[in-house]
Amino acid sequence: MANTACFIIVSRNDIPIYEAEVGSAMKKEEAAQQHQFILHAALDIVEDLAWTTSAMFLKAVDKFNDLVVSVYVTAGHILTTILLNPLYLPGSRITSSHFDTKVRALARKYL
């Protein structure tokens, strides 16, 4: 169960700009969607917490069943990190394949 993870970068107004499903979890669509729903629901708590602390990493803010949500908030309130890209238009979707491979490589390291 532990070897599954969903990584999403969310811009303001709940707009996801990057998402990656990593790990060897069952590829049932229902489950994949479940992850997204859980992450979405966690945003409520994140929003509250983000104002109370100056820390950017919010550790485990929420959980549902066995799934734990941890969040990294940027200064611009983009949740989780983004790499610097001068051509990036804030709020638009991250489409770089390079970024994607890096994320997945990192994920493999920890799972």
Place this chain on the structure above:
Amino acid sequence: MEPDVSIETGSMIRIAVLPVGGSIPHPRLRSYVEMLGRHTRIDLSSISSFYSEHQKSPFTHQPWETGSLRFKFMLGGAPPSAWEDFQSCRKILAVIGLCHCPASPDLDLVADQFATACKAYTSALAKRCFAFFPTDSQLEEGDNKRENILLFPPSDQKTQEFHMLTMMQDLAASLLMEFEKWVLRAESAGTILKTPLDSQSSLGSEEFIKAKKRRLARAQKTIGDYCMLAGSPIDANAHYSTAIELARLTGDIFWHAGAMEGSVCALLLEEGDNKRENILLFPPSDQKTQEFHMLTMMQDLAASLLMEFEKWVLRAESAGTILKTPLDSQSSLGSEEFIKAKKRRLARAQKTIGDYCMLAGSPIDANAHYSTAIELARLTGDIFWHAGAMEGSVCALLVDRMDHKDPLLEEEVKYRYYNVIQLYRRSYLQDNAQRRELAKEVVDLLMSAADGGKSLIDASDRLILYVEIARLFGTLGYQRKAAFFSRQVAQLYLQQDNACAAMSAMQVLTMTSNAYHVQSRRNSQKMCPSPQFPVKVTKAFVSRDFSLMMHFRLHSFPLHPSQTDIIKRNPQKKEWWTGSAPSGPFIYTPFSKGAISDCNKQELTWIVGEPVQVFVELANPCSFDLMVESIYLSVHSGNFDAFPVSVSLPPNTSKVILLSGIPTKVGAVSIPGCIVHCFGVITEHLFRDVDNLLLGASQGLVLSDPFRCCGSTKPKNMSAPNISVVPPLPLLVSHVVGGNGSTILYEGEIRDIWTSLTNAGTVPIEQAHIALSGKNQDSVISIAHDVLLSSLPLKPGGEVTIPVTVKAWQLSLTDSEFDASKSSSGSARRISKEGSSPLLVIYYAGPWTSPDESNGSGNSVPPGRRLVVPLNVCVLQGLRFVRARLLSMEFPARVSEALPKQIYGENGTTEELKSVNQNDSLVKIDPYRGSWGLRLLELELSNPTDVVFEVNVSMQLDSQQSEHGMANFSNEDIDFGYRKTRIDRDYSARVLIPMEHFKLPVLDASFFSKDAQVNNLLGNKFSSTAERNAKAELNASINNLISKIKVKWHSGRNSSGELNIKDATQAALQASIMDILLPDPLTFGFRLGENGTASENIVSPEESSISDNPPGQPGSRNVARAKGSVLAHEMTRMEVIIRNNTKERIKMSLNVSCRDVAGENCIEGNKATVLWAGTLSDISLEAPPLQDITHSFALYFLVPGDYTLLAAAVINDATDVLRARAKSDSSDEPIFCRGSPFHVHVVGTA
């Protein structure tokens, strides 16, 4: 009851429009009426310059800004209605005369005529006569005296129209003033108002008291009516309410109903006025004028906004308002909170007033209010509003100093904004801190509860738990958490396999849709580059659920409405429209339900730029209301603009909705489904999906058919047809000149109906043809085909007006119905059913090649189209034909020197015939002519209508006789000089038509040719066919006879027509047609002999009436005896003249007898009083064909008195013709022929 009644009728002022003076040429009259007809609505605001308030107006709530007076023009006037008192709108309240000056040079005469015409309209409060195109002399003299005649000097169309507008406004103003007067008078004096219903109940003393009580209610109702007519629905409503109350108390049910009816009209009008208030019309004009108009309007808008702001601020300052933000609503108001809120109120009000000052463009005022607000908010700790007020003050500062750029100002602004941002931040933190205090622990508790949930084994336990968690998160304002748990709940519901749970799931899901900002995939691709959070998921999940909530299926494609039918063109044929589908007897039925047909294998053709419609059926199987924000056809081919509509569907219902759109490009269109916006979700529903579902239902795989369980009718499998879009075609639209209401005609009335056709398409019309269809086609007498043809090609926007002459058909039992209301006489009137009018079918087409089809696919000819124009004719029962009877008169002639004139005598010259005709005028009996066997057709007519009819009988004698070398009539109508028979309403009258004129001069075998063969030559084998032939022959001759009799009627000024007497007369004549048409084979006449003792002087017919003195009183003239009288005791020579009317020689044996007044034979027997010389019996004679023979004898009368001479003959060897004429069956029977009796007046002493 009239055909054009609507709810608004109660507010329409009826105005009789009468042409006066010399007859106005038809097109002129039409243009005048059209000009008049534009002014059916006169705005109250436009008449204020003509209006002067003499007394205090009783219409206190008259909407001078928005209201209007409505006119209804009654062309040709209208008879007074018995229900005038009951509904004032039935009164003719004004009379407008139309006078064409070139046709009526004497204006005084016109004025008199107009005044006379007005007398018929006692209720008219204003009278105007519009005289068009006056001559210079008329203009000069016209100005001084005649106030009712208004001259329209000749000028261009625009000036005339403007003049007309002014006149109508003036008329409206004077009507309004008259109404005021009337109401004031009615309020003070009171009037007795009655309807025909009242007159039936006798007024006993008790009744009388009741009537007095009722008076008030009725007066109030009538005042209400007048208020309605004056365009003041609020006043009307007040009066109607009083009337309703009073009528209810006095039990005056009819008037109660009337008042309620009026109040409905008032309500409608009020609503309409309110609606219109916000609509400003921009009349078509050039760009500049429009822009100027727009500027004025915007200035007006600004001014009214400013005034509204002022009002708001004043109200806010005096009353105070509670102002809130979404931040406040979340914190509950404890008692402490409440006190704080009260304190904060002032600050917030000041801040808002400041906002309004800013909007009103007064930054200094705004700043003052903002400063107060800042101070107050700071004191009450209302940080958010503090920040808001500061922000406002910065804005005010900027606006105030907009013009000068000042570094100091910039600094100030920067500083203040910094403060503002700080404050906003603080307020948010403060707010959040509060929330967190409560929320933190609750969230923790809830999370652990949810954690515990997974250990629950029973799904319904978990369901309950999740419901609670979702609810609590929702209360905390954790929308996303709430949505998440709601979704969990829905999933749990869905795991239970039953419909109720599924519905609950849907309901829960709809709550989540907001949090998930769900949008469809299609839209996300197009418009939204970054779909919102878990879009993929929810879309898949939610839209699947939505497709369970709503079901769509294609209902039908309405075929082209009959106005725009497309017809294939056959380039080979001149009549290109023939043979193209759809044809058949029922091209158009006005009441078929939208011409829906099953479109299983149908090819549909749509046209670029013309809107099309598709019926889609929607079913809502859920147990809650479904609000569809917008739904439109989904078309992927990109050549179709769909128009969205919004629908609401109650639980468990289905609905057929009409979705429309416009094809934009040539090509194929496929409609796979609909796109639906519902609960913030955009989904595409494919019709195919439902087909599968329905298929499943029919196979028992799915539990139920959603449409059937929603009460929809039988399942209907509808496959999308192949739709192709073709290039633009011409589009003809029609309207009836003079309004689209039906033309009301009395039976048999002949009237021109003008239909104007406009090409509303973008392609010229090059071919057009008019045909007839529908019922009563033969009522259309003529269509001006040439007018239409001469107008071709009809350019886009071109218009042509075509006259169609209609003769109103006869109402029969099947195609008429009884008028719902009773006419004044109490008997029901017949009126034609709707849909019994004939239809004009106009086929038209553009050029053979379409202009923009340059790609060379020229083998296809652009199709033509068909327009169906119903001739809206409402036929009222007119003169009623009661019955026809054939009367015969027998009146013996007197013997004189000359024979009675035969009408079609052999030697009859035209002159003689003319004189005959003069003599015949008025059926008076000439005693010397007699009228033996004279037959009169009596028509009994009754007039059930409420107008007066005048009937005129004329006969059309054709020159058929001339073939026989006889009478040679011109084909014109012979006017018998009958005076017109006037039939008043509710009376009947009889018209007599002498049938003598129809006798053929010769008894010819031709008439019997078939008859004779039948009876004698042919055996019984063919007799049945031959009999039928004979019958047909007989009918043909009757029809021929009847068609010569014209019963024409006139009513009023404009109505005239012809009475259809055919059927009734036919029945009356059937039995004796032979006697009417055919002469006897022999005719007998007596005259005094050449050297008889009768008067030597030939007395002219003129003198005959003078000399026709009674016997015994001889005139003073030297001719002692009257003409034709015979002296007793004198031998009187006499001649009997026998005329053979056949073309064969007739051998006969003649007998002459003489009878006295008692009918005794006085020649033979022992008491004979007459002696005679010559032979009187069994005289054998032979008459050559068509010639006279004479037999002389002498009589000696012993006793003076009246005698009757009779001649009779037995024909020997009668021919078949004679036998047929005598209707004898056996060939042995002798044919006996008897002449008409002649009187002999014998004078002298006994």
